[in-house]
Amino acid sequence: MQRIEATKLIDPLPVYTMWLREMKRFLRVKGRLISSILMPLLFLAFLGLPLSSISAIGIKGIPEGINYLDFLAPGIVGMTLLFTATMSGVSVVWDKEFGFLKEVLVAPVNRFSIILGRSLGGMTTAIIQALIIMAIAIAMGVTISGLSGFLLSIVFMILTCATFTGFGLILATKLGSTEAFMAIMPLIVFPIFFLSGALFPLDSMPAGIRYMMYIDPLTYGVDGLRGSLVGAAAFPLWLDFTVLLILSIVLAGLGAYLFSKMEAD
Amino acid sequence: MNDVIETQNLTREFDGLVAVDHIDLSVKEGEVFGFLGPNGAGKTTTIRMLCTILDPSSGWAKVCGYDVARQRNEVRECIGIVFQDSCIDKFLTGRENLKFHAQMYHMDKKTREERMDEVLSLLDLKGKENTVISNLSGGTQRKFEVARGFMTHPKVLFLDEPTLGLDIQTRRSLWDYIQMLNYREGTTIILTTHYIEEADYLCNRVAIMDHGKIMAIDEPNKLKEAVGVNLISLRIGNGDDSIVNSLKGVSGVKRAEAHAGAVELNIDGGEERIPELIDFADERGFPISSIDLRPPSLEDAFLHYTGRDIREEEGNLMELWKGVMMRRRGRK
Numbered sequence: 001m002q003r004i005e006a007t008k009l010i011d012p013l014p015v016y017t018m019w020l021r022e023m024k025r026f027l028r029v030k031g032r033l034i035s036s037i038l039m040p041l042l043f044l045a046f047l048g049l050p051l052s053s054i055s056a057i058g059i060k061g062i063p064e065g066i067n068y069l070d071f072l073a074p075g076i077v078g079m080t081l082l083f084t085a086t087m088s089g090v091s092v093v094w095d096k097e098f099g100f101l102k103e104v105l106v107a108p109v110n111r112f113s114i115i116l117g118r119s120l121g122g123m124t125t126a127i128i129q130a131l132i133i134m135a136i137a138i139a140m141g142v143t144i145s146g147l148s149g150f151l152l153s154i155v156f157m158i159l160t161c162a163t164f165t166g167f168g169l170i171l172a173t174k175l176g177s178t179e180a181f182m183a184i185m186p187l188i189v190f191p192i193f194f195l196s197g198a199l200f201p202l203d204s205m206p207a208g209i210r211y212m213m214y215i216d217p218l219t220y221g222v223d224g225l226r227g228s229l230v231g232a233a234a235f236p237l238w239l240d241f242t243v244l245l246i247l248s249i250v251l252a253g254l255g256a257y258l259f260s261k262m263e264a265d
Numbered sequence: 266m267n268d269v270i271e272t273q274n275l276t277r278e279f280d281g282l283v284a285v286d287h288i289d290l291s292v293k294e295g296e297v298f299g300f301l302g303p304n305g306a307g308k309t310t311t312i313r314m315l316c317t318i319l320d321p322s323s324g325w326a327k328v329c330g331y332d333v334a335r336q337r338n339e340v341r342e343c344i345g346i347v348f349q350d351s352c353i354d355k356f357l358t359g360r361e362n363l364k365f366h367a368q369m370y371h372m373d374k375k376t377r378e379e380r381m382d383e384v385l386s387l388l389d390l391k392g393k394e395n396t397v398i399s400n401l402s403g404g405t406q407r408k409f410e411v412a413r414g415f416m417t418h419p420k421v422l423f424l425d426e427p428t429l430g431l432d433i434q435t436r437r438s439l440w441d442y443i444q445m446l447n448y449r450e451g452t453t454i455i456l457t458t459h460y461i462e463e464a465d466y467l468c469n470r471v472a473i474m475d476h477g478k479i480m481a482i483d484e485p486n487k488l489k490e491a492v493g494v495n496l497i498s499l500r501i502g503n504g505d506d507s508i509v510n511s512l513k514g515v516s517g518v519k520r521a522e523a524h525a526g527a528v529e530l531n532i533d534g535g536e537e538r539i540p541e542l543i544d545f546a547d548e549r550g551f552p553i554s555s556i557d558l559r560p561p562s563l564e565d566a567f568l569h570y571t572g573r574d575i576r577e578e579e580g581n582l583m584e585l586w587k588g589v590m591m592r593r594r595g596r597k
Contacts, residue, residue: 107366
């Protein structure tokens, strides 16, 4: 057998294999897609649509000419990314304990390549789901600002995904048991969602809460998406981009590091 | 023949609990070697160290000449593993599972397809490779796991409780496949089991493990011979300890023990000793209600070396299942 260069940090074939595997699993488990799209869909249909009929001027911080559904849609796309990417990071650790990843970890492949491929797969599925939500929003009447804005939004999606996949990985490696995780997960993910300004603008909140929103990574993801898709950002886009880029590198890097430090069982 | 596995003082502790306690062993190329012991004897922990999943607390182990703690990747290249808990991807087909496995080991497409063909026909899995794993029976799923373990031509294949939870027929057929693969490919096979028959049927050599220690290592027949040539088991109407003690005085009796309502004798000679024993018991007023003469089994050998019955530990299936669930929950 040929000599395997197992020490290579990024080993293309295993990275691709792990990615492909994630994609196949995603396409094969139909229920997962439906259940992950249902909640964002409900938000758009039962919060966005009714509120879009009233004048948005009533909500402080929403620029004139933008109705509430336009404002909400990027927030819901951000929510989809938050939930899916965090879960994807967490499930890496579960798979390692109960699933197929256990077998992969005894292959002569650098762990970073394994985690990279697996995370890229998870990110791809998260972005596909986000795009489906976006398509639904457009069908409901949201107008996006154009192709360049759309392409820019994909950049923000990737950065948001990487940030929360890393976040999920860190959570799962630190929390250990699955029960503890199930109990704590909503306590962590929901505040991140509500504090991100996905539902209402930062300016409409009291100052104390606004400071908490500034330290929420999702705030910058949602704002970046909002800026690129409907042109209603609270911060300059370069700021959103820089903050997310740094966060994604730090969190994803730390997550991958912690994961590779764990013993396989 | 070379040693493919060698350990010295191999030890693993978990928070003060010694799971594997200074074990020394060596396994030759081409052997089928089994670790036999009850749940919690340290078999799986030993295998996990040999597979580079777990680092030893002290001592060392070499697989294919490489140190399991310091040359992990070299070890990983020459081994295959079938885990105790199934870890085949249930959402994928058998073929996809094998393909992904081969890709992780950098097999090129041509070699992979040829090998896949070979492995599938060896294990009679042809025709089932395009079915999603979750739609296959437990035995077939297990066979795919074994097939996956063989994909990369490993020098050593580790099987951790390969037939746990399978019915008797499936178990037997899997044994035959494992033996055939060992014979056809010359792969060294290391397995753990708490099934006596499995160790007896499959293994060239067996290590009897209990409480993290290896109590004996030998061929199954030699282990049995150590117990004695013949075992006579007597059921005595109103037996008590005094009869056991006086039976110890009979010439040729190496061991006499009350066990599970009967007196078990380890005795030189065979049937010809039976009348003598009947007379002996009669004279002392202990009528014998039944006599059973048999060659010792590996189970007797286990009892002999560990001082307890493997089945006492095995418990019923329900308890075993609870144990599995508890372990899963407790794991980090």
